[in-house]
Amino acid sequence: MGTEATMGVIARQNWMQPLEEGLQKALHKLFGAAGPAGQKAKDFLNGTWVGHPLHVILTDIPLGTWTAAVAFDALDAASGRKHWKDAADAAIAMGLVGAAGAAVTGLTDWQDIDPPARRIGLTHAALNVGGVALFTASLLMRRRKSRGLGQAFSLLGYGLAMLSARLGGNLVYGQAVGVDHTAGRELPEKFTPVLADSALIAGQTIRSNYRGTPVLLVRSGERIFAMVETCSHLGGPLSEGKLEDDTIQCPWHGSRFALEDGRVLNGPATHPQPCLEARVHKGQIEIRKRTPASEPSPTAVVEPSPAVTSS
Numbered sequence: 047m048g049t050e051a052t053m054g055v056i057a058r059q060n061w062m063q064p065l066e067e068g069l070q071k072a073l074h075k076l077f078g079a080a081g082p083a084g085q086k087a088k089d090f091l092n093g094t095w096v097g098h099p100l101h102v103i104l105t106d107i108p109l110g111t112w113t114a115a116v117a118f119d120a121l122d123a124a125s126g127r128k129h130w131k132d133a134a135d136a137a138i139a140m141g142l143v144g145a146a147g148a149a150v151t152g153l154t155d156w157q158d159i160d161p162p163a164r165r166i167g168l169t170h171a172a173l174n175v176g177g178v179a180l181f182t183a184s185l186l187m188r189r190r191k192s193r194g195l196g197q198a199f200s201l202l203g204y205g206l207a208m209l210s211a212r213l214g215g216n217l218v219y220g221q222a223v224g225v226d227h228t229a230g231r232e233l234p235e236k237f238t239p240v241l242a243d244s245a246l247i248a249g250q251t252i253r254s255n256y257r258g259t260p261v262l263l264v265r266s267g268e269r270i271f272a273m274v275e276t277c278s279h280l281g282g283p284l285s286e287g288k289l290e291d292d293t294i295q296c297p298w299h300g301s302r303f304a305l306e307d308g309r310v311l312n313g314p315a316t317h318p319q320p321c322l323e324a325r326v327h328k329g330q331i332e333i334r335k336r337t338p339a340s341e342p343s344p345t346a347v348v349e350p351s352p353a354v355t356s357s
């Protein structure tokens with residue numbers, strides 16, 4: 047079945063909706079009940095410290111080791127040597143450990159994605175549960191000396207894991223889950239006016255625009271912060287978010303970014319928010335792309351010269 051047809055079948059499974067909503071609610075409650083520790087655990091599992099989702103690293107473990115297990119089983123069938131049997135069993139066990147990590151991180155990410163990706167994600171998870179169950183059964187059979195049956199279970203589990211990987215690929219490449227939603231935005235190389243200085247009230251957020259790229263502007267005391275306005279997580283409008291202590295919280299799934307340098311303070315976002323230099327010139331707020339030389343320096347630039355006026 048082609049990708050489009052497969053996604054169409056999944057999209058039509060409306061009976062899954064209450065399950066999706068209930069599970070997302072339960073996961074939010076679970077992390078929320080643990081307070082700041084829950085937030086820290088969530089950030090860790092999302093991969094805010096890695097700079098991209100942790101889940102995609104961990105999924106390589108079961109896929110790699112189970113592929114190896116199938117190959118070792120084939121070598122065992124061809125040679126009958128004991129070390130191929132041992133290698134296959136060890137690879138399956140290793141894959142199960144990796145799958146546990148992939149499941150926990152995957153569920154953590156999944157609680158903050160929206161339809162239609164949410165349903166594809168849940169189907170992906172269900173296939174993975176099936177794959178894990180089959181590989182677990184395979185390991186048990188092998189330990190009970192039913193190696194032939196164990197190998198058959200492995201093959202079935204591997205088939206499910208491959209189907210699931212296909213959905214995982216669609217989530218990333220088709221639904222843009224886990225990718226940086228600020229990537230490729232056009233930003234000015236030179237200082238360019240985007241808003242009248244008088245229009246930016248301290249403590250408020252404003253969405254300005256540079257050639258189709260929405261830019262968030264915030265005045266805080268003497269400083270002006272500028273960053274790409276669409277959230278790196280899934281493109282939420284940061285100008286509608288919550289401003290607090292020089293941080294901005296996305297209204298969609300609660301990611302929090304430092305206005306000064308765009309770093310992720312809380313997930314689910316894992317990619318930082320691109321920041322720009324900002325200044326007031328001739329009554330206009332001007333922005334430009336940060337250069338490597340300006341990188342760690344603050345986003346805001348003070349009023350530069352006596353030529354500055356209020357409009």
Ligand code: FES
Pocket residue numbers: 158277278279280281282296297298299300301313314315
């Ligand atoms: S879009 Fe999800 S946190 Fe911003």
